[in-house]
Amino acid sequence: MMRTISTTPHIDELIAANAPIAIGVSGGKDGDTAGFVVTEELDRRGHTGPRILIHADLGRVEWDASLPQCQRLADRLGLELVVVRRTKGDMMDRWLQRWQDNVQRYIHLECVKVILPWSTASMRFCTSELKTSVICAELVRRFPNTTILSVAGIRREESAARAKAQPQKLQKKLISTTHNTTGYTWLPILDWTLDEVRALHGERNFPMHTTYQTNSRVSCRYCILASQADLLASTTWDETHPLYREMVDLEIRSTFAFQDAGWLGDLAPQLLSVQQQAGLADAKRRAAERMRLEAEIPQHLLYEKQWPRYLPTHAEAQQLARIRQQIGALLDLPVLYTDAASVRARFRELMQAAGRAPVEYEGMATLRQLAFV
Known part of the structure; x- marks a missing residue:
C-alpha cells in the first residue's frame, strides 16, 4: 500500500539540520500513526537531533487507557514520553472556573447575556489552552536556541476545515525571544485515509486504544466535538x-x-x-x-467587537434592568445594576474606560453625541 508523508522543502531542511522534533500524542490512532511514520522517516534520513513524544494530560476528562497507550508507543519507539499539564487545573476545572468567571461578568454588567461555561467548536480553548499552550511552553523551555518541529496527527479526511490544512504552519507559541526559539507545526499524515491508519496498526502489531471498541474517536471522555x-x-x-x-x-x-x-x-x-x-x-x-x-435585548446592545458601542436609552436601560432582575432570580445570581439609572451609568463607565464617547443608537440616523454626566 502506497502511503505518502506530507512535507515541505523547509521541513526537509530542518530534518537535515537535526532540528528537535516533538510528536504530539493523545492515545488516539492518528497520533500513534504519526509516531511510527515520523520516527521511521527520521531514521531513514539519518536525523540525529532530539526526538520526543509529548502528551498533554487533561485530567479527569482523560480516558484511563490514554496515558498507558502513549507510554506503550514511547516504549515501542524508544523515545521519551514527556507529559505536561495545565498548572491551574484540568479541563473540568477550566469549565468550572469559566462558569464562575462568567457569572461575575454578568453580575457586574460586563456582558448583557449570560455566557456558557463550555468550550465550543468555534471557541476551542480546550485545545489552545490545555494542549497547544502547555506543549509549546515545554518545548521552548526544553529546546532553547533552536527551530522546533511540532508534529500533529491531523488528516484531511477528518473534516472540511482539516481538508484545507497544509503540511507546515508557523506555530507562534513556539516563538520566544527569551529562549531564542521559533517553530512550526508539521502534519505528516495529512493525506492518509482511515483504512491506511488502521492498516498500519495491524502491520506494526500495535493495538489501538481500547475505547475504539465503542467510540469512533478518542479524545476526551465527553468531547464538545463528539457525535x-x-x-x-x-x-x-x-x-x-x-x-x-x-x-x-x-x-x-x-x-x-x-x-x-x-x-x-x-x-x-x-x-x-x-x-x-x-x-x-x-x-x-x-x-x-x-x-x-x-431575545428581548436590542441587537445593538449585544456583544460585538469594542462592546459597548452604544449607551442604552432610558427605555432600553429599563428593559435591561428588568431582564437582569429576572435572570438573576432565575439563576439565583446577586446581580447589580437593576434599575435604569445604574444601567446607564455602568454603560457610561465602560465606554469611558475604553476611551469612547457615549452615544445612543438611532438606527441609520445620525448618532447623537452625549456628554459624560
Whole structure:
C-alpha cells in the first residue's frame, strides 16, 4: 500500500539540520500513526537531533487507557514520553472556573447575556489552552536556541476545515525571544485515509486504544466535538460515570447544555440521582426562560467587537434592568445594576474606560453625541 508523508522543502531542511522534533500524542490512532511514520522517516534520513513524544494530560476528562497507550508507543519507539499539564487545573476545572468567571461578568454588567461555561467548536480553548499552550511552553523551555518541529496527527479526511490544512504552519507559541526559539507545526499524515491508519496498526502489531471498541474517536471522555453516538457510547464505560455526573451538575447550575445538539444529562438519565433528574428538568425550563428574556435585548446592545458601542436609552436601560432582575432570580445570581439609572451609568463607565464617547443608537440616523454626566 502506497502511503505518502506530507512535507515541505523547509521541513526537509530542518530534518537535515537535526532540528528537535516533538510528536504530539493523545492515545488516539492518528497520533500513534504519526509516531511510527515520523520516527521511521527520521531514521531513514539519518536525523540525529532530539526526538520526543509529548502528551498533554487533561485530567479527569482523560480516558484511563490514554496515558498507558502513549507510554506503550514511547516504549515501542524508544523515545521519551514527556507529559505536561495545565498548572491551574484540568479541563473540568477550566469549565468550572469559566462558569464562575462568567457569572461575575454578568453580575457586574460586563456582558448583557449570560455566557456558557463550555468550550465550543468555534471557541476551542480546550485545545489552545490545555494542549497547544502547555506543549509549546515545554518545548521552548526544553529546546532553547533552536527551530522546533511540532508534529500533529491531523488528516484531511477528518473534516472540511482539516481538508484545507497544509503540511507546515508557523506555530507562534513556539516563538520566544527569551529562549531564542521559533517553530512550526508539521502534519505528516495529512493525506492518509482511515483504512491506511488502521492498516498500519495491524502491520506494526500495535493495538489501538481500547475505547475504539465503542467510540469512533478518542479524545476526551465527553468531547464538545463528539457525535451523539460517541457521547452515548462513552456513558457505557464505568470509568466515565463520576465525570458524567459532574458535567451534568454544571449543565443544571448554568442552564447551558453541553452541546447545541442536546443535553448531556439526557443521554444516560439512569446514571443520575433523582435530585439530578429533577434538577435537569428544571434547568431546561430555566434555560428556555433565560433565552426568551435575552431575545428581548436590542441587537445593538449585544456583544460585538469594542462592546459597548452604544449607551442604552432610558427605555432600553429599563428593559435591561428588568431582564437582569429576572435572570438573576432565575439563576439565583446577586446581580447589580437593576434599575435604569445604574444601567446607564455602568454603560457610561465602560465606554469611558475604553476611551469612547457615549452615544445612543438611532438606527441609520445620525448618532447623537452625549456628554459624560
